[in-house]
Amino acid sequence: MTNIFTGGVTRRQLMVTTGAAAAAMTFMRPAWAADTLKVGFISPRTGPLAGFGETDGYVLEVVRKAIAGGIEIAGKKYAVEIVDQDTQSDPSRAGQLAKDLINNKGIDMMLVISTPETINPVSDACEAAGIPCLSTVMPWQAWYFGRGAKPGEPSPFKWTYHFGFGVEEFHKTYVSQWNLIQTNKKVGVMYPNDADGNAIRANLAPLLQKDGFTVVDPGAYETGTTDFSSQIALFKREGVEIINTFPIPPDFATFWRQAAQQGLHRKVKIVQVAKTGLFPSTIEALGPLGVNIASAAYWHKDFPYKSSIAGISGPKLADGYEKVSGKQWTQQLGATLSLFDAGFEALKKASDPKSKDAVAKSLSTLDTVTIGGKVDFTSGPVSNVSPGPIIGTQWVKAPEGSRFKFDYVLTENVTDPNVPVRAKLLPYSG
Template sequence: MVMEMTFKKRLAVTAVTMGMAMAGSVGLASADDDVLVIGAPLALTGGLADEGKKQQDVWKLWLEKINAAGGIDVAGKKMQVKFVEYDYQTDGKRAGQLAEKLITDDEVDVIMAPFGSGHTKIIAAVAERYQVPMLACVASSVSVYDQGFKYLFGTLAPNTGMTESMVEFFKEKNPELKKVAVYGRDDVFPKSMATALANSAESGGLDVVYNELYAVGTMDHSAAISAIKSANPDWVYMTGYTQDLILGRKQLADMGVNTPIVTMVTGPAYREYTEGVGELADGVTSSTWWHHSTAYTNAVGAWSTTADFYADFTAAYKSDPDYVSASCAAAADVLVNAVQVAGSKDKQAVRDALAATDILTFYGPIDFGDNGMNQGREMPIIQVQGEEIKVLYPASIADAEMKMIK
């Protein structure tokens, strides 16, 4: 009781129901067979607020689509859908506590994971303990999925394939590429990407002349950037979250680091990044899991084509959706499909249906492997050119040639 009162005093609490009406923290009984209750601890304030807001926005859009159809069809009847969301303020410990509150107090049927591999891993342990199915739409580090969790499923493909294709592609586009500097945030996803890139670069015959991590919360990268400049790389690869990468790009420019290739993962995938650095975004490359130029049709879920999702999203938010928005919307579609296959909200039946999932969504194919991760596929390499995001790879959806930074 004391902990619950503390949450009510200290946390911004949102309950999102059909119609997206806002209310206080309310119990939504899962015992009602006609209502599917989805719990979502989100980082709506703090360092990951930009990312958390993306998840909240796209689930609002998705729920409006579900509302328009009168709910979802399950075992011959309509089932309503409700979201219960709590702001965990980008605090991992609080995220775990709120996940438990959603399960024990709000009696949710399933958990949607927040942004990032680190916080997803924390919440997955809670969901596993209570045997509640959990969908992660923005966690791609294998280290989250190698814990033996049976109730965790992720819509992003493993991040390891990204770095191998990027090294090969960049070597093809710049035959003079010899040296790479790797600089990553010491956090689950960014660290795994930095490690994977360094390994892929070495395997690809490149010289890794700098390979260091920076602490979470670092507000000055000048010492590291000075060392990078001294190493004279042809390619700078930096990982982190939006605010890290905005600061890093500005300091690279301020300190005169001029390399033909600057990659920031996953910087240009976010509008907030390109707006935050302005002209300095031009030429910056990144990798992502999805781009709206993909043309999937005959898809399962709220949107039958990629184009339909893109049209609804841009009409609602006046900006292009990125992979976070697409993956999280697809995760909701995957959940509904599992409930429909199971014919009920029974947690074990839904979990088993998720494990057997092999469907096409507007976001792309979803086929969970033995560890719960979506299977690997070719993932786009993108670049900011002028004020637009262009797809460089794979060739099937490429709409521009790579440009070197001058």
């Protein structure tokens, strides 16, 4: 079976790619290339965070096909070698892999994606070694302040850059989304004791309170908690009608199943889940409890943008993946491709792509459009960061005749009005 490209990716090729996640997959250096650019790519493709890396094998094949003939920069042609690695969802391993790519593979640029557990240790390794690094898919505050930057002070980072949503985008989206259904505005929050949870608690909760929401916070919980009875009891006692949480998938599954056993699911009208709730596999694992879970999309196949590196639209990217894999598309497809879009654009605009200083300078002035939307490091909110959209979504039952159990629909678009709203938010019913 082939994808939408002529001579596209076969199922066997995809399986080989995904089955060798920790191995470097490279192109032969063509005779015409005087130089080869080496780009490292690190993501979590196995372990608890594997949902974030599930589609990376396919995206890598798309990118490698697009650059198979090399890329031209300032009149000179370069071959490109992408060296990809799997963190196995282990932060320590992420840092070790980054050091190996830097010290032993001689990469010219690092691309890293998905969650602080992956991005922050890789970014720290690159900053220490003087390697240009670009990342996406985590709240930028958890990346910027979580790595030691201080509010109101100059950025301490020269080599590392991050684009995508932040707390402000979550705030705008959640208020927009939650106002679509009448509630008592009591929000039960489950923010873990990690970089994401701590950044969200410190920055998002106060903004929600200013907008008239009552935040019921039982305190930070530890990843891997198996008993959420005390949190559930508090939410029931306070009569919360909105749940908001930023857990890893196993923790949310445990919490929400226990919530259903104790009857909380019948009392809430909106269940807004971040980090978990992004991918079909984690929703399907919940069974009937997954119906009408609200989420948010940093990419959706209906985004009205095209990939600058591969020249394809969202629907074509999603359709191609489904044809090759037999699985439902996920928002990570566009997120990962947008990282390559932005990264290669920075290389192309560098005065010398083999110069670490030149690539870092190119990143600092990058202003481009990817399949995920605009990436612009020239306008703040702080140096080294380009904010991006997060769009309100919901998982609903797929229409009759669909290949898949759920449909992922867009319900609001306050952070990017160019994105079309396709559906009305439905109240949660467990």
